[in-house]
Amino acid sequence: MRSIGEMARSSGLSVSALRFYDGAGVLVPARVDPVNGYRWYGPEQFEEARLLARLRRAGMPLADLRLVLAGWSSTDTELVRRLLQTHLNRLERDLSDARRELSTVRALLDHKESPMTSPRTATARFTVAACEMAAALDAVRFAASTDPDLPMLGGVLLDIEGGSLHAVATDRYRMAVARARGTGDGAPRAQIIVPSPLADAMRALLSDRGSVQLTVEGNHVALEAGARQAAGQCLDHDFPDYRRLVRLPAGARALVDVPALREAVETGPVRIAEARGPSGVSPRLSVLKVGGDGTVAVCADDDDSDSVAVNRDFLLHALAAGARDQLILEFGAPTAPMAIRRTDTEDTFSILMPVRLDA
Template sequence: MTDLGLMSIGSFARRSGLTSSALRFYADAGLILPAQVDSASGYRFYGEDQLERAVVLRQLREIGIPLATAKSVLNGEPDEAIHLIDEHIDAVAKNATTARQQAAAIKTALTGAASAMVVAMSGPVLAAAIDQVLSATTDEPGIAVLGGVHFEAQHGAVVVTATDRYRLSTRTLVTTTPVAIAWAATANGDDLRSCLTDLRRTPKARIEATDHGMWMRLPNRDDGHCRLLTGPFPDYRSMLDDMPAVTTRAQVSTAVLLQSLEEKSADLIGLHVSDSCITVRNTLSNDGIRLPASVSGTAVEVWFEMTTLYPAISAAIGADVLIDLRGHSQPATVRSADHGDLTTVAMPTMPPATEELTAPKEHHP
């Protein structure tokens, strides 16, 4: 007699997302055995308690985990299962990176186009600059270049820039060797991230350009290839040139400001700048954190999205950060007080409604 609490192989297949033929195969492999097999008809039946295992198996196979590994994941302890899944994903990512580099070399050979030397420069310095501006990239459907870093090489300097439209980060690197050719392109941000580990460990790297990509030539390490993104990069230079005059300038400890932002973490962060201090506020409490600062210009309060302001401050180089404000609705400029080659522009947001705020109570960090 068939247990009435069991379901047919067809019902179980529909609920688990597997096909009936796949369930028969997994039964033969010892991964999911039927709870009951009718001795007369040979029909297979499965229990409700087997459904989770079947769904996990389907998910494991969808990410390409081999049968033997899937069996170990399903039968092992949670820590062991997680380790096996992580190992598989790491291998997939490594294979994908290797395949991308090999594909780039094949495409170069097929087109017969040689790469052109752009510039040679310090690997760690270039890696740091790329890493700093990468935080300003975003995945924006229809605007691929916002997910990349724009490179401009000319006149003895390389400029790297990225923007998500709410934040713009740009850094200028002076090269110790002449730039071989003037060159500008936007490189895929994910490809650049995959190059950073080796780039940091290369004393001197070469940037070479092709029609469709950028090579990071790394002596004694695997070369890195980055795809180029199509479409015009935003005209950030015009934006920087057209910004209104600075009305308020504040210099404050980077570490202290970051600590205050972490303590006041919220969707919206307000900076009230006046006299010799910056008061960090949010809409969640009446308390503001008062930070000693060197301030010049008019008093102002500017509100930012936390996701815009915090990365802009954390990427700043040096002990003190310099914040240039142009009113509550104009772009703010953030840069190091003593290393001016990294500049971040952060767009403010609308101040919260008056009823959301009360007079701040200030305390010192």
């Protein structure tokens, strides 16, 4: 007999998915302990669980899953074959529909594009304290993408408008935003994407003293710190509108002691995501929950609807980038992004996308 945890690890289904399929009557445990409710699975159910995991990844509807498993052990496999072919035909129709809709969206995008001057082709000069510029880069650099298929995310966006500079980075799974105050030259808003290597070179010039000048001329950017300079070409892409992406639903807020939470995350229980992350490896997850007393706990499972699962390494990076002993964790719905905010400003924060454990 296998416990539900052992079955999850060996079958590719999460514990929550196994519980769901038990409740739906698709894969019912061979035995449930009447005292503690623990589920136990028989040896013959391992093959069924592996089959269920494959069909689940293929997106087969629940009603069909139930029939496939019911007919799997039968000598007459005609029904199973017909269900598989029906689902494949459905996927092909859906793909055709998706291609048609995306083609329409591309056409709309072609009409939307305008030859007018955009913020990323503007010219601007911005003077800022070196320590503020350094803090802004430190707060966001960790979130820059390394995915070669998304070159527009492979750097740090510098958004200059008036007396403010926003630094932004995202790899789709997380986003970091930081604001630095300085003095602009009155030019219109300018946006540039500084490639990650150039952003690192800029950071190396920054000390805790004095001010630096950032100069943008079209697709060229230069940071001058005294007699030293870091300059180069910007990425020739448009960055997504981060202002839309940071509008999060209201939720619970918890003030956390960063060293204590970091230790809890590093030593606490870890779940393995079913889906692979940006590196091609299934990421390790930490399940967080805000208690009634406002404390944040690292949970062993996601039984509670208020718990949120996030990439463990991404969370540790965000806590380190916050550079404070205390930070605010902001939770919305389990499917909404989680924000990590500083206590002294609302302008510098990180966002982590939640991971569905039953996906």
